[in-house]
Amino acid sequence: MTAAYAGTIYEASGCEIRITIKIAFSGADNATIQAWVKDIESVWNGYTYGDCKCPVKVSVDWKSITGSCEQNPQPGYHCIDVTQDYAHDTAGKIYRGYMKGVSAKGTDTLGWWSLHMNEPLPGVQGTIHDAAHEAGHMLGLQDDYNATSNTYGENIMGLTWGDKAKPIQAQINKIVETNLGSNACQKQCCCGNKKIDEGEECDPSVKPTGCEEGALCVSCKCFVIIEPKCGDGKVNGNEECDYKSSNNTCKQGEECNSDCKCVKIESNFKITITDPEDGETIDDVIYVKAKVEGNESEIEKVKFYVDGESVYTDEEEPWKWQLDPEEFDEGEHTIKVRAYDKEGNTTEDEIEIEIVYSS
Ligand SMILES: [Zn+2]
Structure with missing residues (x-):
């Protein structure tokens, strides 16, 4: 951050170049100051710097002070004593009450501040931009006109009215490069x-x-x-699983099918109740026996159920459970066996029996 003139701050913030003109005004009312500030900001904004077109944002940070700039110095601010100066009135004092501007650094930004600086003047089309011109001095620019030879540069430093009363790119470049260097707008800003x-x-x-x-x-x-879809390795939306995912989201004993739904793993083994027979009447203590066909060696346990309730777990062959009919009510019952292998796969068989108490 360099400041060629007291009171103007230059920053390259990311890809944006920010210039803040700090001005303290003495002797002007707030409405007038605000009109000047509005003029300065409208004339000096909308420009970019560099091949990557970093926006250059100019804002005015102003305050109103009591007493003159000399009596009440404002370090870090341009200070403007707004005073009537009819001596510079060329169009009639009714319209033009000039005021003299004095910067915090003496004559560096000497300018003429008028109550009518951005109002129409007699014989002039449209708004004049004297405030924006004076701000140009605060940005380090020199005048670009010669009243004696009647030559006026076609920019805000040469003309303060008409459609040429605005900065040209060369002036923006000069302001940025003088204060922030020619790398102020980095390549990545493109x-x-x-x-x-x-x-x-x-x-x-x-x-x-x-x-x-x-x-x-x-x-x-x-x-x-990538549109989310089954087989992309991610469990999307209404999928239960994804068969390409290393993370199995299905329950134990289930696998992910090609539609990304969890399905029971088909058991490669089978259990059959060998005794008693389906429909048999039981009136004495017996063994319910089952046999597993397929991967017998992988079977971890067989559970026995009566009417859906687990009654016994057998962890070694032969798979059997002793049934005492007197522990159950007389009548029809369902006997179920379920075999589990080491991977949690299961298979079942069931039969109906009738319990009758022996007299
Ligand atoms: Zn000037």
Whole structure:
């Protein structure tokens, strides 16, 4: 941050160049000051610096002070003593009450501050921009006119009215380079500058961005948008699982099928109740026996159920459970066996029996 003139602050913030003109006014009412500030900000904004078009934002940080700038010095501010000066009135004092501006650094930003600086003048089309011209001095620019030879530069430092009363790019460049150097707008600032620069695949501020259809431009690089779908390795939306995912989201004993639904793993073994027979009447203590066919050696346990309630777990062959009919009510019952292998796969068989108490 360098300040060629007291009271003007220059900052390169990311890809934005910010210039703050700090002005203390003595002797003017707030409405007048605000009108000047509005004029300065409207004339000096809308410009960019560098190939990557970093926006140059100019703002005025103002305050009103009591007493003159000499009596009440304002370090860090340009200070303007707004005083009537009819001596410079050339169009009649009814319209033009000039005021003399004195900067905090003596004559550096000497200017003439008028109550009518941004109002129409007799014989002049449109608004005049004297305040914006004086702000140009606060940004380090010199006058660009010679009243004696009647030559006026076609810019805000030469003319303060008409459509030429604005900065030219060379003036913006000079202000930025003098205070922030020629690297104030870095190459990476080119992303988002409304054109696809060298080294960029695309630019999000350009339509089309430069990416292929369906690809997204992020930080001036193209990214292919992947529609979530079954088999992309991620469990999306209404999928229970994804068969390409290393993370199995299905319950134990289930696997992910090609539709990304969890399905029971088909058991490669079978259990059968060998005794008693389906429909048999039981009136004495017996063994309920089952046999497993398939991967017998992988079977971890067999559970026995009566009417859906677990009554016994057998952990070694032969698979059997002693049934005492007197422990159950007389009548029809369902006997079920379920075999578990070491991976949690299961298979079942069931039969109906009738219990009758022996007399
Ligand atoms: Zn001037």
